[in-house]
Amino acid sequence: MAPRKDGDVVVSINGKYVSWGHTLFAYAAFLGALIVGVALHYHKIVQNEHYGYPDEWFPSVSATIGDRYPERSVFMIFIAITSGARFALVGLWYLLTRRPNSNLPGIIAAVGLFRTVTCGGWTYVTSTDDHDWHDIFMISYLVATLPWTLGCLALSPPNAKAVKYRKVFAGLFFGTLVPLIYFFIQHKVHRVAGAYTIYAFFEWSLILFDVAFDAVTALDFETFEIVVKDVQGLSRGYVQMLPRYSKVRPSTLIQTSTFDGPYYWPAMLDAAADIFHGFVFWSILTSLGVLVWYFPLWHMGISGYEVMVMSTISPLFLGIPFIRSLTIRNLRWAHMSSLVGLLAWLVKDPANRLFTVGFAVWMGCLAWSAEWYAERRDSARLQSRILAWCIGFILSSIAKFANHTNNPIWPILHSGIGGWNKTGLALAVIAVWRSTRSSSTSGGDYIAPNAKKGSSVLAGLGLGGLFFAIHSLLSDSSTMILWVWDGYPVQGPLAVPHGALTIFVMSAGLFVGVALPRLLGSWTAYGLGAVGAAFLTCYSNWRGYYGGLALAFYLMGVAPVLISSAAQHNPAPTFGLGFFLYNVMVLFHVWVVAYAFVPGGPLVREHTDWIMITTMLMIGAGVFSALTTDSGHQQKIKASPRGRKQSAYYLHLLLALQLLTASIAYLRFPTNDYQPYHKDEKLITAGIWTIHFSLDNDMWSSERRMRDALKELELDVVGLLESDLQRIIMGNRDTTQYLAEDLGMYVDYGPGPNKHTWGSALLSKFPILNSTHHLLPSPVGELAPAIEATLDVYGTQVDVFVFHSGQEEDPEDRRLQSEYLARIMKASPRPAILLSYLVIKPKEGNYNTYVGEKSGMHDIEPSDWDRWCEYILYKDIKRVGYARVSRGTITDTEIQVGKFVVGEPVSYSDERIPEEQVPPGRRFPALFRGEGVRGHRYHVFDEPWYYA
Template identity: 70%
Template sequence: MPPKHRDGDVVAVIPGQFISHAHTIAAYAAFLGAFIVGVWLHYHKIVENEHFGYPIEWFPSVSATIGDRYPERSVFQVFIAICSGPRFALVFLWYCLANRPNSSLPKFVAGVGVFRTLTCGGWTYVTSTDDHDWHDIFMISYLVATLPWTLGCLALSPPNPQAIKYRKYLAGAFFGTLVPLVYFFIQHKVHRVPGAYTIYAFFEWSLVLLDVAFDAVTAMDFSSFELVVKDVKGLSRGDKKRVADAVLEKQKDKAVGQVFDERFSWDEMIDALADVYLGFTFWTILTGLGVVVWFFPLWHMGISGYEVAVMSTISPFLLEIPPIRRMVSKSVPMTMLTTVVGLLAYLIKSPEWRLGAVSLGVWQGCLAWTAAWHTKRNNPAMLESRISAWLLGLIASSIAKFAFWTNNPLWPIMNENNGGLNKTGLLFFTLAILRAFQKQSKHIDSAPVEKPKGPSFLAGLGLTGVFFGLHSLYSDSSTMISWVWEGYPVRGPLAVPHGAVTILAMGVGLLFGLFYPNLARSWSAFGIGSVGAAVLTTFSDWTGYYGGLALAAYLMAVTPTLITNAVRFAPGRTFFVGFFFYNIMVLFHVWVVAYAFVPGGPLVREHTDWVMATTMIMIGCGVFSAIQNSTPVKQKSFSPAPSPAARRQRSYFIYILIGLQLISASIAYLRFPSYDYRPYHPDSKLITAGIWTIHFSIDNDMWSSERRMESLIRESELDLVGLLESDLQRIIMGNRDTTQYLAEELGMYVDYGPGPNKHTWGSALLSKFPIVNSTHHLLPSPVGELAPAIHATIDAYGELIDVVVFHSGQEEDPEDRRLQTEYLTNLMGNSPRPTILLSYLVIKPKEGNYNTWVSDRSGMKDIDPSDWDRWCEYILYKGLKRTGYARMSRSTITDTELQIGKFQVGQPEDLSNQMISEEQVPSDMRFPTLFRGRGVRDHRYHVFNEPRYFS
């Protein structure tokens, strides 16, 4: 019979460090055991990848070693199963060591530790062979959770200098290894560099060893523990204070320590999530406004009158009227509720009425958020939380676009047929707004005690600068990357995965602005931001991107300061100035490329540098006003001394920010392309090429058209396609990039073409074949709009072939088109390689410039000289055997048809234009029968009503 008193007999005593040792031994045995067995039994198989094998690649990656083959996979899984027990015990002991009353960080770190353990089991027992997607989900979840686990363990380390030193070294080595790891993975995956995967494998194995070693250091701390097994009956009651309290007590005066040194409350966490979602909703509606406005001048080919809708943001001027200001301030959630019309706009079929609904949503949103900030002007903690929620809403909006290929799934151009999640978004909005009503405060702050110094106009201009800068460059993670893109070979960042780096820079900037506001509003920080803006504007590739990252961090850091300063003034006039000139900047940055269609356009032609300079000058005005009204406290670290309420609220927004960053990293991992692309008919060495003017991916009924385009391109079996009117990276077009979705879904390489800072309407190239080299051209355009061109060289079936994608000037500018014809004729004529031209020429067959394009000088031939019914789109070629030509109706996707040509590589160029019947053509070289007759979805062969084939 067991004793009834508390101090029963001790049955066993297990030293705490044994748990750590057991975990280390089992983990290393799992990986090293699988490595030994794999190399012994399947060496040549596990070192081979999709591009190279032994002897070019001679060291296996972790994934190939542990998951691809029996029995090494079983060895790994057995020892990982053994490791799980010590792993859970290790997490528990670490929590016991670090836990203390009124502290949320130990609980958070312990939760992350459990999560990592479970996800490790996920990618261990669901191999990439079993289910590639779930294996990747578990793997990336494990990897991204390593960041908070590592940082949390460092923050909670007991006062053991040797253990802390080892943790710092191992953590630094771990995160330092990530940089070359990503670099060599891209070298292997994108550039296909021989041997790069072997080097990548070394860094991958280093990460594994360092990860296990980091947790092995716990043996030094657990030496103070004993796991005692007693034969007792009753409940144990122990002291909650732990050894770590002494060292953590020393951290309480540090800003970061203050944030997490508070009790965690799920109730307050839900409040923060609701506020962030309302911020996300605001940015969703605001960024959607430009797209629906753009629809109208696009179809009118000039000023339509509907552009006035961009002025929907000036609603804060109503706050100059005292009764309205009091009414809105008393119920900010009610005003926010009315913004739901912007989310419901997708239900409206009429483009005009849909624009009206979105405009109303923006009008109410700007009014609500201005009132939300102004009513909290005397409550620094609440004001900071409102600003943080608004900026985190921007980051969430950018992440949503990152996940959905640059479309926000709640936009009014989205629906359930093209990838929209409008109903889900409305559900979350309902929950968020109900929460806002539930916590609504009846207390409205009184007027500021101190009268602000200086004119409100300067504070308003500062708002203009940050509103426009954030919206134009950072409402989508790929916008800045498209600015610095210069073609192949890749010399700079890619939209995936580096979009996550852009989002990370935004998050870092926000944290900096919250913890160091005095430094964020300093002239030194403004200088750094200005240099970043200049570098982004004037340089390309990595150099330009680094400037853009600096600017991203600065804009996010300075925004809280500028908004805090602006709410000191009368809200109506200050925010009216901010949003009014924001609208002027929106038009300004469109006018620089749309100069041919607007009055006074030539005055600002091609002056993105003026746009950027004006933006920074306006921010400088805001900084001047903020410094005038600031009373900085002398501190060693520039960080403020927040109140307990501010510390607690800030912690929840930091948790949300960390969560958003982990989601961003996961998206980057899951979206990373395979680059394992194959043409449709390799046996015939066939190239099917198309040219299509896509009208900025907005169809005739104002819906996003990427998915419909993807279906037609796939069903047409295009190996190459040139896209024109494809640059959407401006506010008025939603800061989108159609090519990302098309390239990933179709499995094609993509060249975006000249970026938005090159002042064109865009050209792009998608290719099933590797793009060896590409050059972007801005052709002579002394009068009209700039004409973009891509001159690419592809590797098709082992032969280098040139592909030129080109959009000429308008009909009104004949001299421009003549000069552009001369330019490209010389370019193509000087190329010794076979060439395909996919173009928009604005000519009639066999008249004028046509005879220069199709001439001995260029060497180019018309794919079908007998086709007299053309005006814009033309396919020309040389050095290839032409086998077929077809014209495909567009349905309601755009205003221009899809033209398609088929060419055969390795065959002599045909010298005649003799047509043959389809029966004389091998079956795999024919056009799809799907589009014969009435076709499908209103896509069919038209003009000739059937494809044409040539001998």
């Protein structure tokens, strides 16, 4: 507020000293704590959970500033002093950059204030005080750093020196994040000695660069004088009068910004509604495959319900003028009718639930295709609709990343098992209603009557390849990571945190595709995408993943090009044909693994490479058509000023989603500090369970019920079979992520989805030192996966094998598999446990290959005659207990459990002892006696058996 009258100047300070003070006190806080900590507690602050001095010899920031007195107090005192300068710095930056008709300076100032407050939060609430709130404040601070940095760059006054330094420090800050994360994973996951010290150097560098970025404001604040005036003259005679303050002439004020113009909040809400609308479409579409899969799964073959896959071909009917006109005139109600897919969770009968979602998919595909076609002459609106659809797809992947690969509004979930169905439906109705409002704009692009167009059929081919590729590879951030997963020791990416990197690259590809459509629509970009596809298909670990990232970048970048080009044609041979070919590819990529159960299956057996080649050829056809179509436009789809403004809102929300993804990755980062249930007893409780693809008898997702059973059985090690869900028809899910994180276990996913098996996985409370994935001989029937893993069990190395043999119909396959597995078990020089699905009768046929001299293995209970599928075998380790637990309604197979003790003499006697003679720590839980709990109880012999 201006003074009531002119007064005498008491003191005048140049604005740059605010920046200098902020920099000085901030560095004093961190470096002062470092000096005091090294001087007083050096060996303690370099110690971490794995190593100490001399392996680790430089402390991390968190260990220095938060763990001990007095360095923590030194840090807190100087940070408290810094806060005043920090608030002043944010305020001066707002005053410097504000201008009429622009909301961005105010937004960035609010972010700066929020960031300052959260800094105080993680400073004064240490992880020792309250770990959760410390993490909340820290994550909020880090998330706010990105918009603050980018906002300051965007609002920078035209001071070349300041802009240069800002770009340098921002680049160093964000560039440092890559090696920082890498060495943190080396320390946390791989437990590499010395990695945490290198991580600490990068962590301290982040602090230096962060403070230095804000120090650059000193170059801009030289234009300010901070003046204190005595308007009543009370200070006369006490201080020497300073020269009267001279106002800066208006001509010297800076009025230039990258983001001039008003920030129209209703437009932002429109963009958010459009994106959520796209998210709803993808949520419904991706749920269809899971519901279809339920029926062949329980019928053990073709059920007839597979025809519902064809629910997507409704755009073919847009070739009929009457239907096309009717749909375009009633787009709101067409979209609204598709929301019945979000109500499907209320339908208890599985068949009717499938039909409900099938109708929703039919209407969704019809409505989106008609909408793209209707907007074909307005490039700005068309691009907005395409962006909404694509960002909605990315949001669906983020939702699965946050929810352990399940979409929270899928109809296989309800509120009792992690579903957000009611919330999703309410938001969807609001979003679709707002998204489908009539537009107030008129006119469109001028297209010459004789403009060239590409082939509508080729455009349809391109769409089919695009839809299939993004759905099969990118609808879940962990899919490509599991393609290249090769076991322990970890030599490639992990689902967490690297799933966030997949989402970031997808988003970057979409951004570049909108900004540079000519580049992403070129043959050069197509060639790079094809190379990425080849690397993903042919290589494992990081090399394969880098190829996958290149492919992800290309697919999202080329999507706007292919869709906008296809929209110029009749929607029936483009979108209708595209969705039909997408369905063909969906069946194709199931046939390569389900060849033993489908007609013509052996022709495409194990040919994922054929699928990838076909997909890229289809996309290439679409690129060819798009290049021809674009060359015929006299006015390109390159966005008008209106189009750029509209797109900016979508891209800002896309940026916000990256912050959300980074936060999710931080929160889900594995702790790797897992403990067995009975470590004092040196007990290892191991189980085997065929989980039937995590769909229970009533078509509900079964992860949480499985979690409860495994936890209550106190399993330290468990083998899971029929666990590979990374296909469209299975929802691109990964049950092991939820189980491992919630139960606190290491996980080996086993042979990946490109290895053409039904899956095997290993969860372990004990560190997995090494694992090898095997594909056993299967000349006729389905491939048999196996995991051979070495665990560190109380300091003793124990080998655990998880194995799923072929089906009963293929006896030669099963004979060859038994011989192969017997050889690798015999070759193990360590104590070993087999957790398996063998398809044999006890003491007959191949049983004598698995058990006996050929393998060196012993049956956990030879007298148990009632087995056919699941078996537990062991050698050179003491067996103390065995139990069979009924499945409830979760799956079609029981849980078998064995208890073993490490470090005691081994006896292969089958003499049983009463439970009273067993130490309490070695007993099975009493919870499952009698009627048990939730359908799980000890059955067959109605109680556990124990051995001396």
